[in-house]
Structures are given as C-alpha cells and as structure tokens.
Amino acid sequence: EAGKIAYGLGFKLYAAGGMIRDVMLGQNSIDIDLVVEGDGIKLATAMSEAFQVKIRKYQQFGTAQVIFSEDLTIDIATARVEFYAYPAALPQVESSSLHQDLYRRDFTINAMAVCLNDKKFGSIVDFFDGRDDLDQGLIRILHNLSFIEDPIRILRAIRFEQRYGFEIEKQTLNFLKEAVRQEVLAKVTPERIWEELKHILVEKEASRMLRRLEELKVWPFIFPGVNYWEVDPVLRDLAGSVDLIKEWGFWVPTEKWLPYLIALLHWSNPETARQICERYHLSKRQTEKALAALYGWRETVAMIWKSPEDVKLSQLAKQLMTMPRESYPMLLAILEEDWIKDRFRQLLNTIMDSKPSINGKYIKSLGYRPGPVFKETLEALWQERLDGNIVNEAEEKDFVRK
Ligand code: ATP
Numbered sequence: 001e002a003g004k005i006a007y008g009l010g011f012k013l014y015a016a017g018g019m020i021r022d023v024m025l026g027q028n029s030i031d032i033d034l035v036v037e038g039d040g041i042k043l044a045t046a047m048s049e050a051f052q053v054k055i056r057k058y059q060q061f062g063t064a065q066v067i068f069s070e071d072l073t074i075d076i077a078t079a080r081v082e083f084y085a086y087p088a089a090l091p092q093v094e095s096s097s098l099h100q101d102l103y104r105r106d107f108t109i110n111a112m113a114v115c116l117n118d119k120k121f122g123s124i125v126d127f128f129d130g131r132d133d134l135d136q137g138l139i140r141i142l143h144n145l146s147f148i149e150d151p152i153r154i155l156r157a158i159r160f161e162q163r164y165g166f167e168i169e170k171q172t173l174n175f176l177k178e179a180v181r182q183e184v185l186a187k188v189t190p191e192r193i194w195e196e197l198k199h200i201l202v203e204k205e206a207s208r209m210l211r212r213l214e215e216l217k218v219w220p221f222i223f224p225g226v227n228y229w230e231v232d233p234v235l236r237d238l239a240g241s242v243d244l245i246k247e248w249g250f251w252v253p254t255e256k257w258l259p260y261l262i263a264l265l266h267w268s269n270p271e272t273a274r275q276i277c278e279r280y281h282l283s284k285r286q287t288e289k290a291l292a293a294l295y296g297w298r299e300t301v302a303m304i305w306k307s308p309e310d311v312k313l314s315q316l317a318k319q320l321m322t323m324p325r326e327s328y329p330m331l332l333a334i335l336e337e338d339w340i341k342d343r344f345r346q347l348l349n350t351i352m353d354s355k356p357s358i359n360g361k362y363i364k365s366l367g368y369r370p371g372p373v374f375k376e377t378l379e380a381l382w383q384e385r386l387d388g389n390i391v392n393e394a395e396e397k398d399f400v401r402k
Pocket of ligand 1: 016033106107199
C-alpha cells in the first residue's frame with residue numbers, strides 16, 4: 001500500500017535494513033525501515049491521511065515515523081535525489097541515491113533493500129553482496145573507516161555476530177581491533193553506548209555478547225573498573241536462571257536488562273557500581289536496586305544455604321525483601337546446584353503464600369490515616385504469619401487492631 005502511495009507521488013520506495021536481513025533469514029521482523037527516493041515527509045503525510053494514523057516528522061533529517069500503534073511504527077528516510085533529474089528515466093541517478101543511503105549503513109547484511117513500487121515490486125537491491133555474507137554467516141563492514149566513523153558499530157558487530165552465531169569477517173575484525181586499540185569508544189557519549197548496551201542486555205545471547213566484549217577488549221570502555229572474570233560464571237548461567245524465574249512465576253516484567261546489569265555489577269565495589277549507574281543515567285530506583293543486590297547477595301545466599309532449623313522463615317523473608325526481584329536470576333545462578341535452587345523456589349513460594357490476606361484497606365477501615373505505619377504493620381504481620389504465630393484472617397485482624 002505504501003508502495004502505491006509513493007508511486008502515486010512519483011517516488012520510488014524501498015524497504016531496507018534489518019527487516020530484509022531477517023526476512024531472508026526466515027525470521028519475523030517488527031521493524032519497518034523504508035527508504036524513499038523523493039520526499040520522505042511528503043510520503044509520511046500521505047500515509048497518515050490514507051491510513052488515518054499519526055506521524056512524527058523530523059524536517060532537518062528528511063525522515064518521518066508513521067505510528068500505527070505502540071509496537072508498530074514505520075521509519076521513513078529520504079534518499080536524496082536531485083529533483084531536476086527526477087523522474088527522468090535515468091535509473092543510475094535514482095539508484096545512486098539509494099546506494100548512498102545503503103552505503104551509510106553498518107554491515108553488508110544490513111544494507112540490502114527491496115523495491116516496493118509496482119513495476120519492480122519485490123526485486124532485491126544488494127550493492128554490497130549482503131546476501132552472500134548472510135549465507136556464509138559473515139559480519140562485514142562496507143568501508144575501512146566504518147568503525148572510526150561510528151564506533152557504536154563495534155558493539156553492533158558483536159551483537160549480530162552472537163545473535164546469529166555468525167563470524168566477524170577477518171578484515172572487519174582487524175579493523176574492529178584497530179579501532180578499539182585507538183580507543184575510539186572513549187569518544188562516544190555514554191548515552192549512545194547505553195542505547196546499544198540495552199539492546200545487548202535483552203538479547204537471548206546477552207552473556208555471550210558480554211564475554212565477546214571482554215575478549216575484544218571493549219569491556220573496559222563500557223564498564224570501567226568492573227572485572228569481567230569475577231562475574232563470568234554467573235553471567236553464563238543467567239539466561240537459564242531468568243527462564244526458571246519466569247517458569248516459577250516470580251518474574252516481574254520490568255526493564256528486561258536490569259537482571260543482567262545487576263549481575264554484572266555484583267562483585268564490584270559499591271563506588272564503581274554507582275559510577276556505572278550514574279554514567280548511564282539510571283534512575284534513582286534502578287541504581288538503588290543494583291546497589292541493594294550488591295550489598296545483600298552474600299548474606300541472602302548464605303541464609304538460603306542454612307538448614308531450615310537454623311534460620312527463621314521470617315528472617316529469611318526479611319532478608320529477601322531487601323533484594324530486588326530483578327536480582328533473583330542472579331541469586332539462582334550463584335546457588336548453582338539444582339537442589340538448592342529448588343529450595344529457593346520453595347522458600348519464595350512459602351513466603352508469597354503467607355502474605356497476609358488483609359491489606360491497607362482494612363487498616364483504613366479502622367479509622368487510621370494512611371502513612372508509614374501501614375507498611376510497618378503489614379510487614380510485622382507478614383513476619384508473624386511466616387513464623388506461624390498467626391494462621392488465619394481473624395487472628396490477622398486481631399493483630400492489627402492491637
Ligand atoms: P534489530 O533486529 O536489533 O532491531 P536492526 O538492524 O533492525 O536490528 P536498528 O538499530 O533498528 O537495527 O537499525 C536499523 C538499520 O539501520 C540497520 O539494519 C542498519 O542498516 C542501520 N543502522 C543502525 N544503526 C547503525 C549504525 N550505527 N551505523 C550504520 N547503520 C546503522
């Protein structure tokens with residue numbers, strides 16, 4: 001449809017980038033990345049009218065986004081064409097602007113396009129042999145200065161390599177190492193690094209990617225002061241642990257990257273961890289979670305290891321309450337052995353099951369004004385329940401009234 005609208009405006013339209021790569025790999029892709037030879041903003045405006053959807057325009061870049069829903073936006077970029085030369089029948093002029101757009105991209109596998117206009121609909125544009133690299137499983141840059149031009153591509157190369165189980169092509173790897181040696185990453189803003197890092201930390205193969213960052217000597221630019229090898233064993237086990245926590249129903253869908261960040265900071269000294277959080281502008285709440293996990297994991301793990309006779313359930317629950325949920329996967333990974341992991345699961349279940357059945361509403365109904373005392377009372381009640389001193393709702397109410 002977009003192709004037809006573009007055609008009507010006299011523009012050539014292409015789908016490009018990661019979407020083509022994923023389709024060729026037989027995978028679904030949600031990102032839609034369009035390149036128009038013509039005027040991207042005009043096309044977006046026409047699409048917004050045709051589909052009755054909102055758009056966002058970025059005049060200075062000639063790009064726009066068409067927003068179909070929260071999960072589905074289409075990016076439209078303008079590949080500039082000299083208008084006097086268009087739409088004259090000079091295919092080399094038209095494709096040279098597409099060529100320029102694709103040449104600015106990171107890797108050959110991300111630099112293919114498919115024509116969406118009527119006549120050539122479906123034909124593949126592959127100036128840099130991306131298809132071959134895709135078949136051979138190679139990550140290859142488009143020109144020698146690529147990593148210098150945009151050092152973020154170093155992280156992207158590692159991400160795609162590990163995501164698809166590909167290899168960074170030999171020359172490309174040399175250029176990557178050389179760029180790292182020249183410390184090009186020191187010049188990138190933490191904001192840009194964090195943007196890419198977040199993508200890494202939510203990937204299925206996040207641990208392998210982190211390990212590769214270390215191998216290729218990128219790690220110190222990303223996590224200065226953090227010793228990778230101290231956290232390697234835990235990171236390796238983290239994806240599995242996240243899955244277990246999900247399976248057990250203790251997963252809180254939140255920032256998916258946070259369990260990884262917590263895990264990779266847990267051996268650092270608090271000052272280093274705080275600096276990393278600050279560098280990447282984590283919120284106060286996120287920073288507190290990372291630090292709480294760092295301070296609390298040893299004690300928590302020690303308590304889980306103790307035999308149930310030696311530690312009161314209420315004590316254990318209290319300790320666990322100091323740990324953010326996002327640290328549970330890390331705790332599991334540290335616990336290592338299956339039987340003790342299972343004990344952890346049982347403990348969590350027991351703790352959740354003994355949650356008092358009354359809540360703040362009941363306290364309010366007694367005429368109290370909401371305040372910190374509510375939380376304290378409910379926590380104290382929970383403790384009593386855990387230790388079996390209170391067993392039913394009537395006793396709970398009694399306790400609260402007192
Ligand atoms: P993912 O599957 O992770 O979304 P993607 O390839 O779609 O991967 P995006 O970050 O959405 O990644 O980028 C879309 C396209 O834009 C890429 O396929 C690539 O062509 C281009 N691109 C993105 N970042 C860069 C960069 N730093 N340098 C050059 N080209 C880039």
